[in-house]
Amino acid sequence: xxxxxxxxxxxxxxxxxxxxxxxxxxxxxxxxxxxxxxxxxxxxxxxxxxxxxxxxxxxxxxxxxxxxxxxxxxxxxxxxxxxxxxxxxxxxxxxxxxxxxxxxxxxxxxxxxxxxxxxxxxxxxxxxxxxxxxxxxxxxxxxxxxxxxxxxxxxxxxxxxxxxxxxxxxxxxxxxxxxxxxxxxxxxxxxxxxxxxxxxxxxxxxxxxxxxxxxxxxxxxxxxxxxxxxxxxxxxxxxxxxxxxxxxxxxxxxxxxxxxxxxxxxxxxxxxxxxxxxxxxxxxxxxxxxxxxxxxxxxxxxxxxxxxxxxxxxxxxxxxxxxxxxxxxxxxxxxxxxxxxxxxxxxxxxxxxxxxxxxxxxxxxxxxxxxxxxxxxxxxxxxxxxxxxxxxxxxxxxxxxxxxxxxxxxxxxxxxxxxxxxxxxxxxxxxxxxxxxxxxxxxxxxxxxxxxxxxxxxxxxxxxxxxxxxxxxxxxxxxxxxxxxxxxxxxxxxxxxxxxxxxxxxxxxxxxxxxxxxxxxxxxxxxxxxxxxxxxxxxxxxxxxxxxxxxxxxxxxxxxxxxxxxxxxxxxxxxxxxxxxxxxxxxxxxxxxxxxxxxxxxxxxxxxxxxxxxxxxxxxxxxxxxxxxxxxxxxxxxxxxxxxxxxxxxxxxxxxxxxxxxxxxxxxxxxxxxxxxxxxxxxxxxxxxxxxxxxxxxxxxxxxxxxxxxxxxxxxxxxxxxxxxxxxxxxxxxxxxxxxxxxxxxxxxxxxxxxxxxxxxxxxxxxxxxxxxxxxxxxxxxxxxxxxxxxxxxxxxxxxxxxxxxxxxxxxxxxxxxxxxxxxxxxxxxxxxxxxxxxxxxxxxxxxxxxxxxxxxxxxxxxxxxxxxxxxxxxxxxxxxxxxxxxxxxxxxxxxxxxxxxxxxxxxxxxxxxxxxxxxxxxxxxxxxxxxxxxxxxxxxxxxxxxxxxxxxxxxxxxxxxxxxxxxxxxxxx
Ligand SMILES: *Cc1c(COP(=O)(O)O)cnc(C)c1O
Numbered sequence: 001x002x003x004x005x006x007x008x009x010x011x012x013x014x015x016x017x018x019x020x021x022x023x024x025x026x027x028x029x030x031x032x033x034x035x036x037x038x039x040x041x042x043x044x045x046x047x048x049x050x051x052x053x054x055x056x057x058x059x060x061x062x063x064x065x066x067x068x069x070x071x072x073x074x075x076x077x078x079x080x081x082x083x084x085x086x087x088x089x090x091x092x093x094x095x096x097x098x099x100x101x102x103x104x105x106x107x108x109x110x111x112x113x114x115x116x117x118x119x120x121x122x123x124x125x126x127x128x129x130x131x132x133x134x135x136x137x138x139x140x141x142x143x144x145x146x147x148x149x150x151x152x153x154x155x156x157x158x159x160x161x162x163x164x165x166x167x168x169x170x171x172x173x174x175x176x177x178x179x180x181x182x183x184x185x186x187x188x189x190x191x192x193x194x195x196x197x198x199x200x201x202x203x204x205x206x207x208x209x210x211x212x213x214x215x216x217x218x219x220x221x222x223x224x225x226x227x228x229x230x231x232x233x234x235x236x237x238x239x240x241x242x243x244x245x246x247x248x249x250x251x252x253x254x255x256x257x258x259x260x261x262x263x264x265x266x267x268x269x270x271x272x273x274x275x276x277x278x279x280x281x282x283x284x285x286x287x288x289x290x291x292x293x294x295x296x297x298x299x300x301x302x303x304x305x306x307x308x309x310x311x312x313x314x315x316x317x318x319x320x321x322x323x324x325x326x327x328x329x330x331x332x333x334x335x336x337x338x339x340x341x342x343x344x345x346x347x348x349x350x351x352x353x354x355x356x357x358x359x360x361x362x363x364x365x366x367x368x369x370x371x372x373x374x375x376x377x378x379x380x381x382x383x384x385x386x387x388x389x390x391x392x393x394x395x396x397x398x399x400x401x402x403x404x405x406x407x408x409x410x411x412x413x414x415x416x417x418x419x420x421x422x423x424x425x426x427x428x429x430x431x432x433x434x435x436x437x438x439x440x441x442x443x444x445x446x447x448x449x450x451x452x453x454x455x456x457x458x459x460x461x462x463x464x465x466x467x468x469x470x471x472x473x474x475x476x477x478x479x480x481x482x483x484x485x486x487x488x489x490x491x492x493x494x495x496x497x498x499x500x501x502x503x504x505x506x507x508x509x510x511x512x513x514x515x516x517x518x519x520x521x522x523x524x525x526x527x528x529x530x531x532x533x534x535x536x537x538x539x540x541x542x543x544x545x546x547x548x549x550x551x552x553x554x555x556x557x558x559x560x561x562x563x564x565x566x567x568x569x570x571x572x573x574x575x576x577x578x579x580x581x582x583x584x585x586x587x588x589x590x591x592x593x594x595x596x597x598x599x600x601x602x603x604x605x606x607x608x609x610x611x612x613x614x615x616x617x618x619x620x621x622x623x624x625x626x627x628x629x630x631x632x633x634x635x636x637x638x639x640x641x642x643x644x645x646x647x648x649x650x651x652x653x654x655x656x657x658x659x660x661x662x663x664x665x666x667x668x669x670x671x672x673x674x675x676x677x678x679x680x681x682x683x684x685x686x687x688x689x690x691x692x693x694x695x696x697x698x699x700x701x702x703x704x705x706x707x708x709x710x711x712x713x714x715x716x717x718x719x720x721x722x723x724x725x726x727x728x729x730x731x732x733x734x735x736x737x738x739x740x741x742x743x744x745x746x747x748x749x750x751x752x753x754x755x756x757x758x759x760x761x762x763x764x765x766x767x768x769x770x771x772x773x774x775x776x777x778x779x780x781x782x783x784x785x786x787x788x789x790x791x792x793x794x795x796x797x798x799x800x801x802x803x804x805x806x807x808x809x810x811x812x813x814x815x816x817x818x819x820x821x822x823x824x825x826x827x828x829x830x831x832x833x834x835x836x837x838x839x840x841x842x843x844x845x846x847x848x849x850x851x852x853x854x855x856x857x858x859x860x861x862x863x864x865x866x867x868x869x870x871x872x873x874x875x876x877x878x879x880x881x882x883x884x885x886x887x888x889x890x891x892x893x894x895x896x897x898x899x900x901x902x903x904x905x906x907x908x909x910x911x912x913x914x915x916x917x918x919x920x921x922x923x924x925x926x927x928x929x930x931x932x933x934x935x936x937x938x939x940x941x942x943x944x945x946x947x948x949x950x951x952x953x954x955x956x957x958x959x960x961x962x963x964x965x966x967x968x969x970x971x972x973x974x
Contacts, residue, residue, distance in 0.1 A: 005847060014407075015063040015775075015778070016063065016520070016522070016773040017063050017774055017778040020518055020770075020774065021782055021785050022518075022785070022862060022865040022868065023785060023788075023789065023862075023864075023865050023866045024866075027247075027867070028040060029867060031791075034796075035788075035790060035791055035792065035795055037449075037733035040785075040788065041784075043784075043787075043788060043791075044784050044787065047791070047813065048693050049662055049664055049813075051664070051921075052662075052666065052698070052699050053693065053694060054563075054694050054695050057776040057780070058691075058692050060556075060557045060771060060772075060779070060807075062776070062777070063773065063774055063775035063777060064773055064775065065773075065944045066520075066522040067337040068630045070522060070526070070769070072653065073526055073768070073769060077526065077531035077532055077546050078531060079549060080531040080544055080545065081506060081539075081545060082534045082535065083413040083414060084387070084415065084436060084439075085279075085361055085414075085415040085536035085845075086414065086415060086417070086427050086428060086429075087415050087416070087538050088226070088391075088425060088439070089224060089417070089427075089741075090182050090271050090273070091271075091273060091279045091536050091537055092252075092273065092274040092391075092427065092429035093274075093279070093429040093430065093431035093432070093921070094273070094277065094278065094279075094429065094430055094431065095272045095430055095431055096277070096278060096346075097350065098581060099487050099490050099494070100276055100349050100350065100490075100494075100526065102521055103494045103526065105342070105346060106819075108519070109503050109505050110501075110717075110718065111519065111524070111716075111717050112503045112519055113501050113504075113716065113717070113718040113719075114501040114718065115302075115338075116304075116317070117318065117848070118502075118844060119318070119897035119941040120315075120902050120938055120941055121500075121501060121502040121839050121902075121937075122501050123315065123316055123497075123498075123500040123501070123845065123937040124500035124937075125497065125501055126316035126317065126318075126678050129304045129341065129345065130147075130304050130953065131349070131351065131481075132272070132286070132288075132344040132345065132346035132347060132351075132561040133145040133147050133303070133304060134476075134480075135251075135347070135481075135955055136251070136272070137290055137952075137953055139259060139475055140247075140249065140251075140259050140268035140288075141254075141259030141262045141268075141474075141568075142260070142261040142265075142267075142290035142291055143290075143291065143296075143965055144292075144296045144299060144303070145290035145291075145952070146288065146290075146291065146300065146301040146302060147286075147288075147301070147341070147344050147960075148272075148286035148302075148339045148340045148341065149286075149287040149288065149300070149339060149340070150283075150336065150720075151190030151268060151271060151283060151287050151754055151755035152185060152248060152271040152753065152755050153185045153187075153189070153285050153755030154192075154576070154755065155270070155271075155288065155289050155754065156189050156246065156269050157192035157193075157288060158269070158301070158334055159216075159269050159289060160175050160189055160192065160216060160246070161300070161333045161334060161723065162217055162333065163175070163243075163246065163267070164196070164215055165215030165332075166215075166216075166244055166295055167243060167244055170309075171212070172214070173197065173198055173199060173213065173215065173899040174201055174211075174213045174215065175189070175199070175200050175201070175215065176203065176205075176210075176214055176216070176218070177190075177201070177202045177203075177216070177217070177218045177455060178201075178202075178203070178204070178217070178220060179202050179204060180220055180225055180227065181221035181223070182220060182740055182755075183216075183224070184740055184741055185755065186202060186740075187739075187751050188453045188750055188751070188752050188754070188755060189218065189749060189752060191583070191751030192616065193615050195583060197618065198226060199271030201627060205229070205231065205596065206229075209232075212241060212242070212488070212886040216245070217234070217243055217244075217246065219231055219234065219245065219246070219265075219402060220247075220248045220249075221247045221249045221250070221253075222257075222392065223384070224390065224419075224735055225425055226391070226393060226394045226427070227388065228253075228386070228465070229388075231245070231264065231265070232263050235263065236262075243264050243867060244266045244295075246266065246267040246894050247260035247267070247269075247271075248269050248270055249270045250270060250390065250391075250936065251270060251288075251391035252275070252362065252363050252366065252390075252430075253391065254475075255356070255359045255363040256390065256465060256471055257469050257471055258471050258472075259473070259475075263288075266292055267289065267292075267295070268289070268290045269287065269290075270287065270288060270289075271287050271288075271755075272286045272288055272343070273286075273343075273347075273631040274429060274430070274664075275283035275347035275348075275350040276349070276350035277343050277346050277350075278534060279534060279536050280533055280535070280760070280761060280763075281537050281539075281758065281762055282755070282757065282762075283755075283756050283757065283759060283760035283761065284340050284720070284721030284762065284763060285340060285347075286343040286344035286346075286347055287340065293350070295357075297320065300333065300334070300336055301334065301336045301339055302318050303319045304316055304317070304319065305320070305946045305947070305950055305951055305952045306955055307941055307945050307946025307947075308942055309940060309942065310939035310940040311904075311907055311939045315938040315941045315942075316941075317941045317943055319943075319952060320474055320947055320950070321951060330611040332608070332612035335349060335575040335579060335616055336380060336575055337573065337574065337575045337607075337609050338574060338716075339573075339719055341717050341719035341720045341721075342715075342718055343717075343720070343721060344918065348774055350667065352490070353485065355485055355536065356475055356476040356481060357479070359476070362430050364463070365430070366429060366432065366746050367390055367614065368463050369432050369454070370389065370426075371461035371463050372454045372461055373393050373426060373437050373441065373457075374461060375457040375461045376441040376444075376452055376457050377393065377395050377441070378435065378671060379452065380444050380450070380455075382395050382396065382447055383396045388469055391427055391428045391429065392425050392532060393425065393426045395425070395443075396422060396423055397422060398422050402418070402421070405444055406418070406443075407713065408442065408444075408447035410441065412439045414440060415540070415543075416440075416443070417538075420616050426440055434455075438454065444664040449933040478720075478953075480954055496853070496913075500522060502839075502842075502843075502844050504516060504518075504519070504739075504798060506932075506934050507843055507844070507868070507871075507934070508625075508840050508843070508869070509844040510846045510858045510859055510861075511859060512816075512817070512846055512859040513658060513710075513847055513850070513859065513971075514716070514847065515685075515688045515711055515859060516859075516861060516899060517688070517710075517713065517786075517861035517862065517863040518713065518861075519714070520713065520769075520770070520773075523713050523765075524715070526766075526769065527762060527765060528765065532547070532761075532762045537742070537758075541743075544695060547758070547761060550765065551569055551761075553757060553768065554768045554771070555569065557768075558727060559727055559770075561779070562687075562695055562696050563695030563698045563699075563727075564695025564704070564729060565697075565727075565728065565733050566727070566736065567726065567729040568580065568726050568737055569723070569725045569761075570725070570737045570756075570757065571705065571726060571756050572709040572721070572724065572759035572760045573707075574710075574722065575609040575703055576754060577684075577705025577706070577707075577724030578613035578614075578652070578705055578724070579616050579617055579748070580705075580737055581681050581703035581705055581726045582617035582649075582650060582681060582731050583737075583750045584612060584703060584728060584735045584736060584750060585732070586598075586617055586618065586619070587748065588679065588731060589649060589679075590733055596646075596647060597647055597677065598618065598619050598649050599622055599649055600619040600622070600650045601623075601637065601644075601650070601651040601656075601673070601678070602613040602622070602624065602651075602652045603624045603625075603632050604624065604626050605657060605658045605659060606627050606652060606683070607654065607685065610654075613652075614652065619649055622640055624636050624637050624651075626659075629659075629661070629805055629806075631657065631663045632665070632669055634665050634668065634669065634672075635968075637651075637669060637672060638672055641672050641673060641676045641678070642676065644676075645676040646677075648677055649678055649679070650680065651670075651673040651678055651679075651680050653680065653683065653701075654682070654683040654691045655682055655683075655696070655701075656690070656813035656814070658850070659804070659805040659817040659851060660790070660814070660857065661803035661805050661812060662689070663818070664702075664807075666699055667699060669700075670701060671700060674700070679703065679732070680700060680701045680703075682699075682704040683705065685703075685710060686814065686815075687711040688782075688783065688786050689783065689813040690783065691782070691785060692776065692779045692782075693778075693780060693784070696727070697727070697729060701729075702731070703728045703732060704726065705725065705726045706726075706727070707722060707724055709722035709723060712766070712770055712771070713766055713767060713770040714766045714768035721760050721763055724759075726737075730740065734748040734749075735749065736750075737751070738751065739757040740752065741757070744758075756941045758809050781862075783863035786814045786860075786861050787813060790813065790814045790816055790858070790859065792867055792869060793816060793872075794812050794816040794818075794858075796870070797873055800879075801820055801822065803816050803819075804817040804819045805817055815856045815857055815858060816857070818855060818856050818858065819855050820854060820855060821855070823883045823887070824854075824882075827883045827887070828894075829898050829899075831856060833898040833899055834876075834898065834903065836898070836901040836902050837879050837901035838876070839936045840897070840901050840903055840922065840929070841879075841925055841926055841928075841929060842875075842928065842932065842933065842934045843872055843875055871926075871928060878925065882896070882897055883898065886898070887895050891916070895916050897921060900915060900922070901940070902936035903923055904935060904937060904938070904939050905935045905940070908923045
């Protein structure tokens, strides 16, 4: 196939390209004709500036079939060895309840949903996340929790930043970290601290004395070597010195142990992975952060809270959104955007499924086997280091015998951890049975079977905790945790919640900047293969040969796609890519003796994560203006770059711009920054407009992150997981992130920026499969059609709402911003009313008010057919007609279908109907909705009310009755 036959790829009978690309060849021709072009190539030549155009085919192989690619991946996966890994360090074997695996993890109804900004069509996952928060709060004994953070290491770093915001000031800039925290946690905290000028002291919590210079401290509970220690006196000292204590803790252990909130910790962080989420060679899993009420307004990440809807019915939404990084920008203390929603849903559901008794039973079993193991080890003459532990037995073996033990364990395909020379740790988990314990013991018995039974060993063991440690308080007392324990009940609960959420399984989700494209089944299937799921991130490299092979191939392909020399797969979200990329730039300057370069230029229109990341990387943000066409104001850039020339570290630029336009001047912009000694960071969130057509490296960028959950088909999961790998130019390669436990190369590596060496490794097969299925030509075709779809959308909407920014020749890139402010004066209709009314038509709103307040940013992606795009445009056009009726006075300015949108079923099918338009008009505004109606579960959610009355856990049933809404709850129809 050559580029003169652009549609050939879409016509290949057996390859996947035509399944991924929505519009058929005929539909593409029809759209091109509407736009006045003869061919896709002529059209693309008009849109993409010639001076940035990539003129060959990406060297990543041809398009292939689904079966072919999956067969190859199976061969690669088989090179991973699934051993029993008792390595602990925050990662544990777990048994994913099958009802959760199939109905959540493998279910597009859950995994293709977007972040729940449109609360009325996201009540299902909002409830699931509220369960997660309640579970975390109950288990940690603290008053408020978020949902969720990226991993335990970064959660600890967030806790440090939060502690600094609470207590830090000049002269109070030291953070204490207990030396028995997980090693990767210590290093992630160090990396973050160094960038902010915080001094980290790593030491022994038992002997540390708090001076006035200390603003906070981090301890691990239980510690990385398993020890359960009493930190009550430590907390008292910390508080007396005006410092905040964070406990990194293990949720399962807290069913048996006194929770941190009861012994004085102010913050608790950790990983909920062992609640039913496979280890996945490092991720994704949902980390958590819980704290006291007094710190709630400093809590990073997203928080779900209870509010009410227009009918007074309880309704959930993301709380305190004004504190999100989108608003706080350079005042933000955190850059977390995409989190780990799907995994938080799974972990919360694991608690719903097992309930308080079930979780306690699991914890007792794990603890019991650990005690039996201790008894067996003592019989064999070994000394177990700690008396009080939960699941991790720390045993002294001497440096002599150590290798023999490890070899004997390896012979039985068991991984044990070397804590330090002569000391091993064995961390048991819920997958462990009696035979596993005996197998471990045999490793300590010269490889020979031990002459004992676990029952006999248990007779010798005392599973009780000292009363200082034994938990007495109740947890998970809300009925949701005790009413779904049969599979029938659980299945129906999962379906009930799923039914309240609009996902890609219903209709297009045209979110500008977020690229909600197809997440193909073939791409998703490998995620739940045990060869990918059951690997501990710190297994010896030989056991992960398949993963390493897959990483190498993906790194190669992403480097080719971006035009860079190397790629780091460590950042586990776009925000983390930004932070990593800027740290790499910072380190590059330092290595050249230019550590003083700390100014980061950021255009006004940048995504909120950009300035937040710059601040986290220790840079000073200088804002560059944009001109009336939405482009970077080159004159202003030139001026600011010159002004800060000697201090200039970097420019962060999104390309194509967040205004959805290919700026002609981008190469000049990069050149200006280079002239002044700066490096160019490209935010690659808009790569879907570039893959195969232009490459950041060729344009002049030095670093770029890719949101694999946007451009490369990892599903959004309702707000995560994601992956944000970075590509870098040759001069930056030595500084790519390192890792303290696993050697990932890079001579002058910055510290780790994620807990796991390759971030969320187990979702990388999704992008690997996508790239292999599409091949070089197919990826370029996808990009071309994405641009075609966006331009067709802009064209169809032109008479309804003006397109705000276009290039000189009238085209847009892969998304377009339509201006809804034009209707406000005459009708009183706000952009939010339009967004909510779209729900009545069965659609998720586009991006609202970013990057320009009062506008909608629409990104159809290549995966949507012309038919679907037409249906969406028809809805918006019809809404414009409804607005005209308001303008004309035939619809009331206050009581109209827009102001009252969305219309939930309980209101439409009610004996009372007080509106000046019909029920039919409210609920069935288009023909399509009669055939396939999606009912928003609640009416318009009141955010301000919920923020004034902040409640972030499951409410007792009586509270709902107090709200006078028991009746509507009882009519739970979906
Ligand atoms: C999505 C996005 C980000 C942040 O990426 P996350 O993966 O959500 O952290 C940054 N910049 C732009 C322009 C984006 O659209």
